[in-house]
Amino acid sequence: MIPIFEQYPLLKERLPYVQLGEFPTPIRHLKHLGKEFGSDYLYLKHDGLSGQIYGGNKIRKLEFLLGDALHKGAKEVLTFGFTGSNHALATTVYAQKLGLKSVSILLAQPNAHYVRRNLLLSHVCGAEIHHFKNERAAYIPTTIMLLRKKLKQGKFPYIIGPGGSSPLGAIGYVNAGFELKEQVVRGLVPEPDKVFVALGTMGTAVGLTIGLKAAGLKTRVVSVRVADVKYANKEKFVKLFEKTLALILSLDSSFPRVEIADEEVDIRQDFFGGQYARFTEQGMAAVKLLAKSEGIRLEGTYTGKTMAALIDQVRGHGIRNEVILFWNTYNAID
Structure with a gap:
């Protein structure tokens, strides 16, 4: 049973849930990377290994x-x-496993090797894919398509927002916060001072923030913005935090009524690169360094x-004695 259900049985009774992943995901001590910077306290939470058929944070x-x-x-x-969306692919892979048809509405992005791979895998898994230049171009055709499906099938498809980052989806990472607490208690990792995680549609970072607080950890979530600021910003972060917490409390009022102060929303802005999926020199250097030092694969859009x-x-701000956890959200299953 997943940790949040063990702690709050009412949630198990009242929340829809289907087991897809392999949890808990492992913790790895990044000893070799730490030597590069004189730190003995760098760790990785490997959500790339979250599923047998496809991993990453979407599961x-x-x-x-x-x-x-x-x-x-x-x-x-x-x-x-977007065209190379890991979320769209993960949705297709696991929808097929459950006997559900999958439809993906994809917007243009800069090309990269993973874009072709993800599209091919989506086709292999039977996805119905529609490509558009941008949101505006997608709006009317998607609306018409939904109406046609309603007329033909008698109901609309079940709609999952970008990144799966609705209040319901974010509960997956509320649970992940409780999972990390269990690993701390078991001695697999010291309680982290900071957790670094990518900030795109924000469900991962928001859910973790709630989960870590509710589990009683003092760990600070550091969110690294990898999407346009109109999608990933402090105001929307707080709003998703409040809506996710409200959903949980509506199902179980005994869940901790955690709060978030303005200064606790720690969003790093300097690593985006100006456009979604545009690789940066710093990001790709980080990808190469982790591959060389630890043999772990990252990519240039999010995790790099x-x-x-x-x-x-770690290099520039004198925190080498802090326990830092990198939450790897990139699929590691070939």
């Missing part, structure tokens, strides 16, 4: 979202992303930029 969210789709009798799910922010922090 935790999809356990609740696809669970809800099944609970509501859906036959088809529809989601959104997040690791670059961590390296910048």
Whole structure:
């Protein structure tokens, strides 16, 4: 049973859930990377190993979202992303496993090797894919398509927002906060002072923030912005935090009523690169360094930029004695 359900059985009774992943994901001590910077306290939480058929951070969210789709009798799910979206691919992979059809609305992004791979895998898994230049171009055709599906099938597809980062999806990472607490108690990692995580659609960082607070850890979440500021900003972070917490409390009033102060929303802005999925020199240097030192694969859109922010922090800000945890959200399953 997942930790949040063990702690709060009412949530198990009232939340839709389907097991998709392999949890808890392992903790790894980054000894070789630490030697580069004179730190003995660098660790990695490997959510890349979250599933047997496909890993990464989306699986935790999809356990609740696809669970809800099944609970509501859906036959088809529809989601959104950019052309190389890991979220759209993960949704397709696990929807197929559950016998659900998957539709992906994809927007243009800079090309990279993983874009072609993700598209091919989505096609292999039977996804219905629609490509558009931008949100404006997608709006009317997507609306018409939804209406046609409603007329033909008698109901709309179950809609999953970008990144799966709704209040329901974010609960997957609230649970992850409790999972980390269990690993701290078991002595697998010291209680982290900071956790570095990518900030795109924000569900991962928001859920972790709630989960760590509710579990009684003092760990600070450092969110590294990897998407346009209109999608990833402090105001939206707080709003998703409040909505996610409100959903949980509506299901179990005994859950801790955690709060977040303005100064606790720690968003690093300097590693984005000006455009979603545009690789940066710092980010790719971080990708190469982790591959060389620890044999762990990152990528240039999310995790490379997040690791670059961590390296910048350790190298330049005198925190070598702090326990720093890098939350790896990139799929490690070939």
